[in-house]
Amino acid sequence: MSFQEKNIAVSLSIFVAILGLYLVRVFQMVQNESFNSTNMFRLWGTIAVLAVVGTILATIFTHIVGGIVHKVRTNEDPHIEDIQDERDQIIDLKGTRVAYTFSSIGVALSMLTFVFGQPPLIMFSLLIFFGVLAQVIADIWRLTLYRRGF
Amino acid sequence: MGKSHISNNIRKLRFFRNEMTQQQLAEKVGVTRQTIIAMEQDKYSPSLELAFRIAHAFEVPLDEVFSYHPEAEST
Numbered sequence: 249m250s251f252q253e254k255n256i257a258v259s260l261s262i263f264v265a266i267l268g269l270y271l272v273r274v275f276q277m278v279q280n281e282s283f284n285s286t287n288m289f290r291l292w293g294t295i296a297v298l299a300v301v302g303t304i305l306a307t308i309f310t311h312i313v314g315g316i317v318h319k320v321r322t323n324e325d326p327h328i329e330d331i332q333d334e335r336d337q338i339i340d341l342k343g344t345r346v347a348y349t350f351s352s353i354g355v356a357l358s359m360l361t362f363v364f365g366q367p368p369l370i371m372f373s374l375l376i377f378f379g380v381l382a383q384v385i386a387d388i389w390r391l392t393l394y395r396r397g398f
Numbered sequence: 399m400g401k402s403h404i405s406n407n408i409r410k411l412r413f414f415r416n417e418m419t420q421q422q423l424a425e426k427v428g429v430t431r432q433t434i435i436a437m438e439q440d441k442y443s444p445s446l447e448l449a450f451r452i453a454h455a456f457e458v459p460l461d462e463v464f465s466y467h468p469e470a471e472s473t
Contacts, residue, residue, distance in 0.1 A: 250432040333429040334445050335436060394432075397441020 252336050253394050255310045260387035262302035267380045270295055274373060288369055292376055299380070339393045347386035354378020404443045406464045408434065411456045427451040 249257075273291055277283040319325070332340070358374040412418040420434045427448060436442035444452070453460045 250430060252432075331430060333433050334448060335429070335433045335442055397436055397439065
């Protein structure tokens with residue numbers, strides 16, 4: 249597994265955890281009848297911060313842990329392929345395209361809630377859900393392309 | 399998706415160049431070893447520039463490294 253693949257796998261794990269956390273928190277809020285705009289926007293902020301910090305930590309974690317594992321397994325100094333060549337860039341772009349597609353579908357579905365007379369809070373909840381879900385799907389797609397080829 | 403219509407002789411050419419390693423070739427042409435592996439397994443078709451760089455690294459014409467099989471499209 250290349251450095252890029254490890255990085256995507258760690259990022260995927262983090263975003264799945266963020267998505268899980270988000271769903272659990274929303275479910276809790278609905279159960280406690282505290283599903284209001286104040287709590288929802290606080291959760292929005294938390295998710296945004298977690299996503300940014302998570303992405304940075306994923307890169308650092310992959311560098312450090314990948315280096316340690318390589319050293320232990322082969323007793324050689326780690327050779328981290330941190331360059332992004334043309335194949336990595338194409339896979340990254342294809343993943344980004346998938347993310348945009350799912351985000352767009354998500355935005356359209358979120359807007360549909362207005363059509364059905366739902367309050368804006370539902371729309372905002374769905375927006376961030378589809379945003380994180382798009383990132384998860386894009387990471388899965390990138391890993392698939394690395395494994396299967398294109 | 400999957401197998402490409404462009405096949406190559408990179409593995410053979412490496413063997414005849416004093417068993418050049420994938421890492422050595424990767425460093426010579428400026429890509430990661432994973433990309434060389436993907437090309438050898440016909441899982442990735444390189445850009446024209448990279449194809450020329452590989453041919454240049456082996457000091458052979460481009461068509462000695464890569465060949466195109468259009469019939470693979472219909473199967």
